[in-house]
Amino acid sequence: MRATRWAALAAGAGVLVAMGAGTAAADDGQVGVAPFGAVTASGQVTLSGTYTCDPWQGPYAQIEVSVSQQQWDGTQVDAVTYDRVACTGSPQLWQETVTAPAASDAFTPGQVQADVAVWTAGNWNGRVESWQQVGVS
Template identity: 40%
Template structure:
């Protein structure tokens, strides 16, 4: 298994954990952040690429930058990949690529949410700890 599918699978598992753990709250350090670039790309085959920057400090578990995008009035969003984060206090770039299912995204205005989230193994079951969240309107352009 290559690294990218493994990271995407880990990010997908993290999203499932988020759904199963609604009582988890954010304890973000004020020096930690995640940004979203104002322009994303969408290829002819529907593959979406989103990007931005992040900054985080070391934790006890793996940290990921996950992203989602939506264009519908009902607020439906599609998960677009996950990237393993390096939490050393420095600013780093992130880029996630994935296909929306169903494939209903098109070039134009969209809303993106990026989350910097750690899977903490404190209780044996990895639970999410949010380092930073950013929501932003973007433009999806043809790749």
């Protein structure tokens, strides 16, 4: 099931972006990734999107945002972050800033591969994920 959602890309200038291609759904919820993100001067990536999880699964869920980028020299920068989000049963906005693990690694403007997942405690099998190429500038 694909759904179009609107998400505020807070890292930009308050621009609204249409969500659709990067949305994944399951009975337990759904998660989407906005098609554009931002790179900070220090090489961090900020991505955003929407998620939905049912409160009957638990009041909170875990969100995982994993980002990969192939560099011009053939190396790859990978980073992941986790956060706790509230389950309300209605679409909610998420935004995460991902930092590369080594100071020598940094994300650069271009394309990144984003993998975003949401699941509730004790319900790993109910995990919903969305993979998408995201433009970052």
